Amino acid sequence: MKAVWPHLPALQVVIPLIGALLAGFMRRGTTAFALALVVSWLMPVIAVCMLWQVLSSGTISYHLGGWEPPWGIEYRVDALNGFVLVLVSVVGAVIMPFARRSVAFEIAAPQRAWFYCMYLLCLTGLLGIAITGDAFNAFVFLEISSLSTYVLIALGPDRRALVAAFQYLIMGTIGATFYVIGVGLLYLLTGTLNMADMAVRLAEAWPGQSPAVIAALTFVTVGVSLKLALFPLHAWLPNAYAYAPSWATAFLAATATKVAIYLLIRFLFSVFGASIDVRALPLSDILMALSVAAMFIASTVAVFERNVKRMLAYSSVAQIGYITLGIALANQAGLTGGLVHIVNHALMKAALFLAVGAVFYRACPMNLTDLAGIGRRMPLTMTAFTIAGFGLVGTPGTSGFISKWYLAIGAIERGWWPLVIAIMASSLLALLYVGRVLEVAWLRKPSPAIADASDPPLSMLLPLLVLALATIYFGIDTEWTAGMASTVAKALLGGVR
């Protein structure tokens, strides 16, 4: 144990990477699944150990290969990314048991091992982005996660998955290009790629709003915004989520966009925050306007969407709007709201997509009308869907309420009263799109198509119920979500000029 302890940051990334490599050589889906399960269950152990270490004795700095930063690559874990690592790894671990049957049902036998290989690679990429303290290394991990995501999406049971993957490939590549141009500019300006070092040098060498720094900030922001599906750069997301395999959608919705949001926060507050006041830039207003637009426009589209997975995908775009709103507010309460919504939204959206996946496993419906009466056939599944759905609406007693509470307080602190009404009015749209599904699922007569559907086996049901219960639990006891987010927000804002 003593020997392993100092190397936890490296293991967090290396274990899934080796896992992916091994899975690539496997033939049978079940063995690859077993491997993925073991890796996924190991990840939160490592992440929690590191977070504990961070909280008890401060930031962890790990020098990869023994090379001193800023020359070598540094893995740097503080409260912010410790928190993101725990989120990503816990979501992966909780939903993993669901994968076996769902993947076996949706994906042809020869490709199953390949699916798990890609999942592990994606996990490597996401954990890597979160853990690394090196801007270019983050780009590499961004590409690893993106490329594996394209494959995951393309493995979807519908042929339209190929187009969706291609669409995402184009958009994702543009995003990555913007990001790497931004990082290149920063390298020119500072001569370093280490984020912490970059922050120090920017503050020393380029005080004030130098156009070069602003240009770098713009490139990075646009690039990352494409990955996190900030409205109106979200065009890739609905199709990608709708046609990917059910389980992959749940995983990606809960983790991929969240890690991109982390990267945005890291750049805005930790890298640029020390030299320029991000709040004084037009960026803050633009981000605010786009967030509000996302909340309303994407929610409205969701209200009229007939495919349930696409509806949930549009809802994701809207919910990401709440998170970026918190970033744009950039005060203690607002940022806490944004950060806590990263967790809350991840948990409830994973529950919703898993519920849809479970319904697909049992009944193969696609459109809303096919879901008629499914609540009577699959009561537990739809109960979980209902709970998580009310989480999206932000009913008190669910975690969604906590996020909106902090965001609203943040808006008032900034003196933007109308924003409070806007936050709540967009919740009403969420009520409409969630309510539409619930009404069809619980109140319509069951259609003959779903005559013999029933709740899925325990391995699928359990992850779903755990996530749904988490939506309620984190609506009542928020010490680990909002309390943590508040600590992180304080640290982030403390470092800002």
Add this chain to the structure above:
Amino acid sequence: MTAPSAETLVLLAVLVPFIGAVIIPLCHAVPNLREAVTLATAGILFAIVCALLTPVLGGARPEAHIINVTPGLALAFKAEPLGMLFALVASSLWIVNSIYSIGYMRANDEPRQTGFYVCFAVAIGSAIGIALSKNLFTLFLFYEALTLSTYPLVIHKGNEEAIRAGRLYLVLLLGTSLVLFLPALIGTYALAGTLDFTPGGILGGKVGAGIIALLLAMFVFGIGKAAVMPFHFWLPAAMVAPTPVSALLHAVAVVKAGVFSILKVVVMIFGVEALSAAGQSLWLTLAAGTTIIAASLVALRQDNLKRRLAYSTVSQLSYVILGAAILAPISLIGAAIHIAAHAVSKITLFFAAGSIHTASHLTEVSQLDGIGRRMPWTMGAFAIGAISMIGIPPAVGFVSKWFILSGAMQTGNWIAVAIIIVSTILNAGYFLPIVYRAFFREPHVGKHHDAPAHGEAPWPIVLALTVTAAGTILLFLMPNVPYALATMMMER
């Protein structure tokens, strides 16, 4: 075994209905046992509330703190006089309503009865949660829980009309609470730094008159359960539900939760002095007055008995708001008593309407000629409920109206006086013709309807409505407990 402390009782009062809701489905297979559980739960709840009454009347304010959701947002309960009044109304009427439900649901052979009793218990639990909440956040939490738990009851029939009504119910109640109530709550928190209900209010002296007016408007219209126009449509629409549900909505829990919340916000968030100082009386009087008069005018034209009663509820609820708007201590006491008065009278009227429906399947006022001869108990109770609504002694409706009117005269609020007089005439105009038809007109035979030979409804129904009618008279004769609680509410 020692008697549980008052703190434990507060917690138990909230928990007992929820525990009942868990046990009821376990008895799904044995309907008699299932109904016994409902009745036992209701009885235990009533006993607990009564046990709490003594310490509260003695000046104690037992509290139970559950958890701090975030710093500043606590889930906590506290028994104080106004809340005890509402808890008493809800818990006592739950017993009567359960007896009635058993008769009604069985006689009409309603489907999904287990689900019905479960949702009912959850709704009562939520109402008790509202009544005993220590702060606005806890109140809001249970307010939303009440909306969600009554929704399945509203759509109980499961047909297209019920689903449409349910949609309106949910969207209007959740909508107003999310878009107006919650922002007002957040604003209050931001301005006052706390959400605890405090005698004398928490906003006094902290904000200007403009903000007070805005917040008050957001509360009054945002608490959609109080059915202030224009957010009253959900109430008549919800009439599609079975009669025991209508009784729950109109008398036991839902609308009462609405006016209770407004009263509580006026007295313990804003504070009466702060509101008078900010000159908020006039517009609130007019808003309440408009609802009272307009809803009465609509009620005059309804032939469907339950719809007429529904509009009467809309009108009567605004009496409570009017009582609050006058901002005189005596009218606020009247408003608090009116919660109990309206509850017991309106539940009698709904029980009677359901009794008529069960026995004869008649739903329209114009069909009721001579029905008083076949159903003397039912229509006798209806008459008592009606005179209470109009505000004639010896029914309790007179007491509350009297207090509200005295307050209006004391403060020289002549608009309020005029509203009360006009509305009393209108109330008489839509209630007395029903009583007249029932007792003094010849039954017309075979005109629309081959009036089947029928007598009274099943005995549990008749028993329930007799009890509530008796309660309407008894409360007039002995209004001690509600009066004492309402008076204590005004003490600082």
